[in-house]
Each structure stands twice: as structure tokens, then as C-alpha cells.
Amino acid sequence: MFKGYKSAAVLVALIAFSPVTHAQTTERRESGKNIHRDGWDRVVPAAPKDQKSEPAPVRDLTGIWEPTPGYRDGVFATGPKEYPSDGKPEHELPFTPLGLKTWKEHKPGFGTTAVPIAQNNDPFDICDPIGFPRLQLFNLRAIQIFQTKSQVAVIYQNDQVWRNIWMDGRELPKEILEPRWYGYSVGKWTDDYTFVVETVGLDERTWIDNVGRPHSDALKVTETWHRVNHDILELTMTIDDPKMYTKPWNPLNKFRMRLQPEWFDIREMICSASEAQEYNKTIAEQAIAEKNAGKKK
């Protein structure tokens, strides 16, 4: 029996002082390589190169999902994947005159219309709610999907918010009494692996993406969540806002997300008002210098 205790003690000591354990707890750790970690600092397995997978379960999106093949593939700092703001003709949006005017009034930090931080008027930079659809068109990182008979709920790493998508048979509201940052959403299965969501009633103060594309109260967003197999979910989005755009456009087209292990903890990524204030204070000297430099020109 004593021998057993002794063996256990040796084992505990070996674990406690093993290089692997030390690497997890030390303040110094290997750098320069992309080793993805979840919110509890656990190493997340890399996506396999072979995309083969078990068949998808029927009418089921539950699970924790991240963009793939790179977990940062959904950052979209310069605009959504299919329509980045890069000046290329194929990425020009079909603006109405009002749409173009409104876009020019927006002063983003990125894209062809980017301005220095002192002139920026991005509402998310002061921690206004990021809103929908920007929630999925900028910093689309980990999400977790829950389902009941009545709804699909999605929680997002991005700003730690959630949406409720009703599938209890209700229709979209005919009249919007109260616009919401994340709108009013209903969804339905169009086949066993495809869930289509429509959202209206979106607050006009939000931007569609990180480069300031505008929307009006007429915006309707359609999402198609298609579960390709057990491990892969594809997201397609359609922006339909006749006041701002002459025709609908797709910011994302079959954008892929991968199912993560059940133990994956979604990291906090929250716009904190005090941190935003600190950020602005920290760069204030630079911003003032920029303004002064601008006056001298």
C-alpha cells in the first residue's frame, strides 16, 4: 500500500514538473508560431487537411463553430470576404445615390475610405453595440449554436452577444415598432441540412461592416446556414436594402466554419467602454498631432 502512495507521489511530481506542464503555466512560452488556444488556454486541434467527415445530423446546427481553415479567416477588417473595400471594380457595391452619400459620411478605419483615428466616426469604436449583420461581417470568430423546438440561439465570441432566431411558425413583424441592434429573426429548414434565416427591424445606427457600408430601416438580411457534413457549416448572406443598394448582394458566399470539440471554451472578446476610453486616451497624442499636421498642410 505504501508503495502505491510512493508511486502516486512520483507520478504527481513528474506531472507537476514536466516540461509540458511548465510550458502551460510559465510566463514565457513559445512564440512566433500560431498555436490556437481556447478561452481556458487549451490548445485547439488544427483543422485536418482532409475535409472528409461523417454525414451531418438531420436538422441540427448545434455545436461550437469557428471559421476554417484559419480561425482568423472571419476577421474581415477591410470588409467582408466577397466585397472587401479594396478599390477593385468587381468589389464595387451597387449603391443608390443615398447609399453612396451615406457611405461617404461614414469614416471607417479601414478600406479605401479609411481615415486616421482622430477623424473616425465608427460607432463600434465607442462600444456602441456592433449590431447585426456586422456581427457576422467583422470579427466573425467562434460561435455556439443551441436549438430548441421553437428557436435557434447563437452566441458569439464577437462582443459576447447572442441572437434568437424563432422557428415556431411566427412571421416577421409587419410593422417595426422598435428597431433593435440585432433585429427580429425567423428561420426555417428548407431541407434537412439547410436553415434559412430572415432578419428585419435593424437599428440604422449600425454599420453593415467594418468599412462603413450603410443600411436603412428597409434592410432585410437573409442567411443560409448549410451543414455540408458533420464538421463543416457554410454561411451565405444576402443584403437587401433598396434604399441603399440597387440590388441585393452577398457579403459572404459559402463561408466555411468548422465544428470544434465540446470542451472548446469561447474566449472573451468584449468592447469595454473603459478600455475603449483608455485606447482613445493612449492614442490621443497621436491623434492631436495628426490634426495639427493636417492644419499645417
Add this chain to the structure above:
Amino acid sequence: MRKRLPASLLVAAAFLFVSSSLSAHHGNAAYDGRTVTVKGTVTAWVWTNPHTFLKFDAKDEKGNVVHWLGEWNAPSTLVNFGITAKSFKAGEDVTVTMTGMSKTGQPVGRVTKVVLPDGQELSMGSER
């Protein structure tokens, strides 16, 4: 024995005017494409969203202390590259490489690499 100068006195070691494209994460319109390497002493490591900041002091050619500000990626990105809230301590001598410098000449840049006193390099490798 070779006489060693304190790292904080080794000023703006290399101004390598290397052109590069920025693919930064949050607001890069204020930065140009220069790469600059500065040796200095950490005064603060600010682990916040939307971006982190490494504040450090270095002396210029005239011996004046310059308060540098190195902006780096969001915590949720850096942690995947071995860079954590505990990576830097005030008082540590570091060598900071910044690619993307303030267009107005302010001592502000976007960090790409930091070398610690023990020689360890902290960076995002080839990613930005």
C-alpha cells in the same frame, strides 16, 4: 571583458526604411510602411481590446528620453502566438521592431517583434 552599455541607452538602433504592406487589424490609416527597431525599457504592457499597447522609453541621439508607444494586435489573437498578459514587465529592457510608423513622425508604431532580455523573440511569425 567587454563593456556593455545599458540597453536603454542604445538608441533607435536601426531605421530600416523597408516598404511593406500592412494588413493590420484595427485602424491602420495613420501608419506608413517603415520598419524601425528600437531598444528601450518597458514602462507598461496594456492588455486591452481592441488592441494591446507596449509602452517603453528609449533615448534619442541627443540623450532625451522618448516615450514610445507600440500598438499590437488584440489579446484574443496574440495569445495564440505565445504572447500573454504576463509577457512583459515594467523595467525590462527590450528590443522592439515596429513595421508601420506614425505618418506624423510621432514615436508610435505597430509592433511586429519584441526581443526579451534573455534573447527570446515574441512575434506573430509571418502573420499580422
